[in-house]
Amino acid sequence: MFPVCAGATIWQVFPATNAVTQAIAKSSAGDTIEIQSGTYRENTTIDIKHSLHIRGVGNPVLDGQYKGQIMSIWASGTTISGIHFIRCGKSNLEDYAAIKVYHVNHVTISQNTFEDNYFCIFLLKSDSCIIRQNFISGKAVFEQTSGNGIHLWKSQHAIISENKIQGQRDGIYFEFVTNSRIENNISAHNIRYGLHFMFSHRNQYTGNRFTNNGAGVAVMYSNHVHMTRNVFDLNRGQASYGLLLKDISDSRINQNRFEKNSVAIYMEGSNRLTIEQNNFIRNGWAMRIYANCEGSKISNNNFSGNSFDVSTNGSEDHNHFVQNFWDKYEGYDLNHDDIGDIPYRPVSIYAMLMERIPFALILYRSFVVSIFERIEKIMPVITPVNLYDEKPLMKPVRL
């Protein structure tokens, strides 16, 4: 290795034992370390104690040999790019990660590749960090020895964009994270959730795709979350959801597409949500709303091809459905104002029956059920009295 230019020095690193650690030891704050292509095996975790720009040239591989953490960042302003991280240690007691950032700010991690690691990028109490254009691929297949792709704990003002994450436990996990943005990522084939929020307020996620994850996306115990233009699809399984909302309040869910999920949106203990202009297409249930949800407005959405549009476990409803398009609506529009003349009741008696007796699924599309539905439509007895769309649209909303 040798320094190339004066001022902020650029150190070139070539494959040798502990080459990266030695280069870092010689460098000073603000320097650039260029790691040339090849495979690097270090004896210990690479500790970055002063701010550095670490750049891979020709996709160099940092091999953790399953021995603990690969890189720890303790200096603000550090940037890491173009490196291929493989095989960090796996442990039940330590959350080993390919890159872990400790209590510092303005760290940028971009255009790296992660393969077969436990946790990949792990931020602890680090603010204003950027995680961009990384490719993360885990080997987790139904086993507990898998960590999360991008894991943030007690951090704020983070930007996570254009990453692709697959085969981890949770694709992206936020715990006590605020004022952050998650944009244009693809999170697929993760064992548990594509995205998982816990106690994380005032965040927004936009333009992401969450597909084929074990249980979908979970947003829990948070408020003021904005979810816009995301795609939730193919999240299938018994306890699987497109979007699971548990104790969420004052949030917006706009212009998303929910397609072919077991349950597109499952809501429990969630209040004052605005759910507008979403497409619900061919899901088992478009929405399952627990009776403890209040004050949400569900309007201008398209519901088409779902087995059940809405189901609930209570006899009353405290949410407001208005001006949605329902493909199962059978009313007329005699005054041609594009709004159906009679209200639409999206909860079918069979959906209510299913809430109480799940085994009733066996009767789906049977003659008995269609008789029930007809009778209930004329004389509502079991379905919630006040759950209806008073102005159902005759044509789908253009989205």
Place this chain on the structure above:
Amino acid sequence: MVKRLSLIGFIGLLFLTSCSSGPKEIDWGKNACEFCKMTLMDHRFGAQIINKHGKSYIFDDIICLSGFIDAATLSSESIKCIYLIDFNGSGFIRADESVIIKSESIRSPMSSHLASVRAKNDFTTSPGDNILKFEDLFPGMELKCQ
């Protein structure tokens, strides 16, 4: 005749399975917590209630178990037994025979910092950690485990 016998056998089997006691095995990565709906993944944490009819309720964290009991979803008379997962990986322990530890170093799924072990010595505590018994968390609750 054979058909009828096999039918009787099948119905008998149904009855047998519904009567089994003791904790149910957790299907990790598949079963969801009854309270918070999260999928159970971490083998060091978990809890289970068996009601008097033998139905089991699974939880990912002791805090969800206590949340479920506080919400009175299940009356305390109808609870037959509660089991907690051993932090050290030996499976379920009867809740009234376990030691519950609250420590900042424990990163449980719901951030409750709670875990359970068989005996006090099974966990190396650090200053500030609390050692609790089942009665501290659920005062007045009597289990009828067999």
